[in-house]
Every structure is written in C-alpha cells, then in structure tokens.
Amino acid sequence: xxxxxxxxxxxxxxxxxxxxxxxxxxxxxxxxxxLLYHSYEGDQITITGPSLLARKKIGQKVSVSANYYVDExxxxxxxxxxxxxPYTEQRNEFSLSADYLVGETILTAGxxxxxxxxxxxxxxxxxxxxxxxxxLTTVNLxxxxxxxxxxxxxxxxxxxxxxxxxxxxxxxQVITKNLLLTFDFEGITDEGFLNNSYRxxxxxxxxxxxxxxxxxxxxxxxxxxxxxxxxxxYFIGAGPxxxxxxxxxxxDTWGIAAWNAELGYTYSLRxxxxxxxxxxxxxxxxxxxxxxxxxxxxxxxxxxxxKEISTFTNTGIKLDVTxxxxxxxFRFLDRGTLNFSYNYIMFEYExxxxxxxxxxxxxxxxxxxNADVIQVYLSFWF
Amino acid sequence: xxTLISGVxxxxxxxxxxxxxxxxxxxPYERAxxxxxxxxxxxxxxxxxxxxxxxxxxxxxxxxxxSSGGGCGCN
Numbered sequence: 001x002x003x004x005x006x007x008x009x010x011x012x013x014x015x016x017x018x019x020x021x022x023x024x025x026x027x028x029x030x031x032x033x034x035l036l037y038h039s040y041e042g043d044q045i046t047i048t049g050p051s052l053l054a055r056k057k058i059g060q061k062v063s064v065s066a067n068y069y070v071d072e073x074x075x076x077x078x079x080x081x082x083x084x085x086p087y088t089e090q091r092n093e094f095s096l097s098a099d100y101l102v103g104e105t106i107l108t109a110g111x112x113x114x115x116x117x118x119x120x121x122x123x124x125x126x127x128x129x130x131x132x133x134x135x136l137t138t139v140n141l142x143x144x145x146x147x148x149x150x151x152x153x154x155x156x157x158x159x160x161x162x163x164x165x166x167x168x169x170x171x172x173q174v175i176t177k178n179l180l181l182t183f184d185f186e187g188i189t190d191e192g193f194l195n196n197s198y199r200x201x202x203x204x205x206x207x208x209x210x211x212x213x214x215x216x217x218x219x220x221x222x223x224x225x226x227x228x229x230x231x232x233x234y235f236i237g238a239g240p241x242x243x244x245x246x247x248x249x250x251x252d253t254w255g256i257a258a259w260n261a262e263l264g265y266t267y268s269l270r271x272x273x274x275x276x277x278x279x280x281x282x283x284x285x286x287x288x289x290x291x292x293x294x295x296x297x298x299x300x301x302x303x304x305x306x307k308e309i310s311t312f313t314n315t316g317i318k319l320d321v322t323x324x325x326x327x328x329x330f331r332f333l334d335r336g337t338l339n340f341s342y343n344y345i346m347f348e349y350e351x352x353x354x355x356x357x358x359x360x361x362x363x364x365x366x367x368x369x370n371a372d373v374i375q376v377y378l379s380f381w382f
Numbered sequence: 383x384x385t386l387i388s389g390v391x392x393x394x395x396x397x398x399x400x401x402x403x404x405x406x407x408x409x410p411y412e413r414a415x416x417x418x419x420x421x422x423x424x425x426x427x428x429x430x431x432x433x434x435x436x437x438x439x440x441x442x443x444x445x446x447x448x449s450s451g452g453g454c455g456c457n
Contacts, residue, residue: 034426034427034428036428038432051428051431051432053427069432133406134405134406135406135410136406136408168446172423174408174413176408177408177412177416178415178416180423184446186444186446187445188444188445225444225445227443227444227445227446228446229447233423235416235420235421239420240415240418240420241420242418242421248447250442250444252442256443258441258442266420268420274420282437282441282443284441284442284443287442308440308441309442320429322426339429341429343433347440373433373436375432377426
C-alpha cells in the first residue's frame, strides 16, 4: 500500500511537472553517429570492444537513438588468482530510446538489454526534461526499473533474480553568462540476489595447510543507496577554454560511504582541436559485513570479500584529444571528429589483501593495481 | 529515502511553477559563451557512458555520476 502511494506521488509529480506553464523552447538532440573502440587493462583483466551509437530525428517532434555495446573480457583478476581459473566471456548490451518533444518538454523512454553467458539484465526507463526560468534552468526527472537474471556456468540449474528501481532528479542552472552549475540526486533500491554467484570469502581454518579456506559469499537481499553530486563549469576567454569541477557523496544501507571529486580543464585550439585534461579522486569505506579474513566458517549472517565493497581509494588522470576534420566530400555530413582518450587509474586497498603475493594469513601485502583505459572513436553529425 | 525523493520532487515542481515567469537574468544574446563547445556538459555521450561504466564496475558507489543531461539555456 505504501509502495502504491509512493508511485502515485511520483506519477503525480511528473504529471504536474509536465503541465507547468513555461516560456522557453526545448530542442531535440542533434542527429549523430558514433563508433567507439574501448580498452581497459588492469589487475590482469583485459576488456575491449566496440560501441556504436546512432541518433536520428523523425519529423520535428521525435528523436530515436540506438546503442550497441560489447565487452570482450579476459580475466585473471585477483579473485581468479586466489581461488579460481582464468576465463573469457562476452557481454552484449543493446539500448533503444526515443525522445518526444511535447510543448516545452522532452519526454524520454527507453529499454536496455545486457546479455552475457550467465547474466541477463533488462532496464526500462522514463524521463522528463523541462527548461524553466526563461531557459536558465533545466530540470530532469527520471525513473528506471531493472530486472536481473543470474545464472552459473558450472550449474545450469542455478537461477536467481534481482529487481532494481532508480529515481533521479537533475538540475542544470545558468548562474552567469560564463558559469553553469549542475546538481544530481539518484536513489537506487535493489531486491533479490545481489552477490556474485561465483565469488568466495575466506575464513581461518587451522586444520588447513594454508591456514584458511574459502566459502561462497552471501550478501543481504536488499540494498538502498543515495548519491548527490554538484558540479560547475566556468568559461574562460582564452582559447576558448573552460575549467570544471564536480563532487559527489554516496551512502547505502550496506554501510558503504563514498565521495569523489574531479577537476578538469578544456581548451579549444583554432576550432579544430579540443584538449581536455582532468584528475579524479575516489574514496570509500567498506560494507559493514566485509572482511578479508573471517575468524571461522559462517562467522556472520552476511559474508563479503569483494574488493569493490572494501575500503579503498583510486586516483586517475585523463586526457582527451578531439580533432574536428573536414567532411566536405560527404555532402550528407555536417561535421566529423576523431577522438582519443587515455585514462590512468591507481587503485589502493586498505583492508583487502593480495593472497597470491604470499605471507601469513591476514598478513599478506595490501592489494593495489593500476589500470589503463583507452578510447578511440569517430563522431559524425548529419 | 522515499520522504527525501518525494521532497525533492515536490520542491522541484514548486520552484518550477513559482518561477516560470521570472525574467531571465542572462539574456539569450548573452549566452554565446555558454553555447561554446568547451562548455558542453555531455559532449561525447558514448564516451561518457563508457567511463561511468568503468567507474561503477569497480567502485561501491553508484548513481548521480552523469551530467544532468540538460542544456545550458543557450538553445
């Protein structure tokens, strides 16, 4: 009953928002086509693949987009090196969405399907965006619902499900003719099988030659999180160029608290080149039930040793270069860019240990690794 | 959580409804800088989406990681 009331409230708020009297014109996104190749290497994991995006207007009121994305994964990660065997797999993701311009509002609806050998995720989403304050403010509200089906390669009978609900409010605000601020809130609730169907936790066992053994992880079946972010972008005349910064705080019912901040600079050279240099730092505390080494088997009702729920930080630097090239030979194209992006990220864990490095149980060196993230892509506007 | 989301939604609607007739303090002809390529919030959507995926796959935090997806008031 409470859930129905809540959804009625959300629906009412969305309806009231759509019907607001405003006096500024919204426009649909530009028609474009992007072809991207991505590569991630770190912790003896390599993930590569393409991503294709096509967006096209249909008439004056509708814009549709489709995205196909692939992850080709080859993994010998720290978890694999600790208790499993290297593996390769592929994940395919396909998204379709449509924007509908109605009055001064853009309504967006879409669907995403992500499929891999032992995991299928489906997400449906709906959003509304509207400019107010004479076009100085853009407000976005969106809701998404996700359904996950989890399997296991080693056990064809294994089948679990999880549901997700995502609520988002976004705001971008023109402050001056050179300053733009953004605010975002996103609340997410999960229910169902939320742990990995393969991952193990370790516990002390004096009877074992190593001094420890492994058992399957066991997560709570619900999780609720909230994240707030605040960002700003300031125009600088030279170049032209701009500086930007954003920060985010996060907390959830598992006890994870996190924050991150990013600072960047964008520089345009002769309208042909665009350079973007940024630095990002992320920090989080561990989930309440996380432990690198439990004192005995089934030590708690919930067990987790995933490094993503441990205490850690990461710091990255990123450089993007865009070259705007002539497309005169193709009359149907308005513009084309060739883009290169490199991101170097350093991960340092504070309570997750590197078991393969050796040492007494619980005394192994703390885990750390560096990752290289590369993107090369072509963008065309038509 | 629900109270918080409801509050934000209602506040957004109230602010929007109450201020729809406010005179914009940055006039349309003053928005050239905001329309510049260097000021775009989501210049490369495919790349931005990929980087969100890279971060969310390796971090406990999730959500509120993208831009608002809105304009700069310079359309």
